[in-house]
Amino acid sequence: MARKIVLTSGKGGVGKTTICANLGLRLSNLGFRVVLMDIDIGLNNLDVVMGVENKVVFDLADVIAGKCRVKQALIADRRYPSLYILPSAQINSSLRISAENVKSVVNMLDSSFDYILLDCPAGVDEGFHRAVYAADEAIVVVTPHISSIRDADKVLSILSTYNLSSKSIVINRVRGDLLLSGEMISVEKIAELLHAKILGVIPDDDEISTLSTLGVFASSSSGARAFSILAENVHNGSKKVYDCTQKYKGLVGLIRRNIKRRV
Numbered sequence: 001m002a003r004k005i006v007l008t009s010g011k012g013g014v015g016k017t018t019i020c021a022n023l024g025l026r027l028s029n030l031g032f033r034v035v036l037m038d039i040d041i042g043l044n045n046l047d048v049v050m051g052v053e054n055k056v057v058f059d060l061a062d063v064i065a066g067k068c069r070v071k072q073a074l075i076a077d078r079r080y081p082s083l084y085i086l087p088s089a090q091i092n093s094s095l096r097i098s099a100e101n102v103k104s105v106v107n108m109l110d111s112s113f114d115y116i117l118l119d120c121p122a123g124v125d126e127g128f129h130r131a132v133y134a135a136d137e138a139i140v141v142v143t144p145h146i147s148s149i150r151d152a153d154k155v156l157s158i159l160s161t162y163n164l165s166s167k168s169i170v171i172n173r174v175r176g177d178l179l180l181s182g183e184m185i186s187v188e189k190i191a192e193l194l195h196a197k198i199l200g201v202i203p204d205d206d207e208i209s210t211l212s213t214l215g216v217f218a219s220s221s222s223g224a225r226a227f228s229i230l231a232e233n234v235h236n237g238s239k240k241v242y243d244c245t246q247k248y249k250g251l252v253g254l255i256r257r258n259i260k261r262r263v
């Protein structure tokens with residue numbers, strides 16, 4: 001049976017799709033069979049982030065409409081043999097897709113995978129419900145900004161009304177230089193404010209911005225290290241926290257901080 005984890009946030013643009021893609025990549029790197037499901041119907045972009053948008057033949061809506069079998073809609077990742085993407089509907093067919101429909105597709109995939117990661121759209125309306133209803137666990141993505149923290153708080157309280165076995169947070173876009181200078185709220189404070197368990201901390205990494213068409217971190221980057229820790233925490237329940245300040249400590253770190261400030 002697969003673990004079914006939804007990546008959600010309330011606020012848009014905080015990194016749900018990025019985290020879904022990179023976590024999936026790292027979990028498959030650990031040898032697990034992983035499928036990434038794009039539930040952002042109409043505004044789908046998981047296929048773009050994973051670089052498979054030209055390979056889409058069938059999508060979630062086709063599976064639901066019975067136009068193909070679920071396996072025909074799955075796209076294999078070119079890097080990892082055990083990583084698959086199930087693209088969302090390319091046109092806005094959200095009105096025709098119910099939460100029950102999504103759950104039935106998730107159930108079709110259940111026995112073939114170890115992890116089903118559901119990439120949820122922004123907002124807390126029907127699209128949110130469709131994605132969360134099919135999941136057993138939720139990861140709320142939050143950035144160290146007041147608007148994101150407020151939305152995460154609302155989302156965590158809405159998630160309490162669902163039958164989920166776990167809820168945790170991933171803090172994305174953390175700037176180690178600003179943490180050291182005291183200009184960014186600490187990850188511990190965010191967890192305290194949200195009364196939530198930190199599952200992962202991901203640095204703000206310029207490399208991912210430059211790779212905007214392929215939002216997956218290069219394996220040597222600090223982001224990749226942070227995602228490996230996140231994957232370990234997800235898989236074995238460890239509570240390791242990636243230290244975003246590490247590269248800004250000491251003399252070299254001080255120089256880096258000064259350079260970053262001028263950019």
Ligand SMILES: Nc1ncnc2c1ncn2[C@@H]1O[C@H](COP(=O)(O)OP(=O)(O)OP(=O)(O)O)[C@@H](O)[C@H]1O
Binds near residue numbers: 202208
């Ligand atoms: N840790 C990071 N460092 C640098 N850039 C990042 C990071 N995380 C996300 N981004 C960038 O932020 C932008 C938004 O990310 P993403 O699309 O994953 O957000 P989202 O929450 O899925 O958005 P939406 O709500 O629209 O679905 C992308 O350009 C992505 O490359």
Ligand SMILES: [Mg+2]
Binds near residue numbers: 016018040119120
């Ligand atoms: Mg997204």
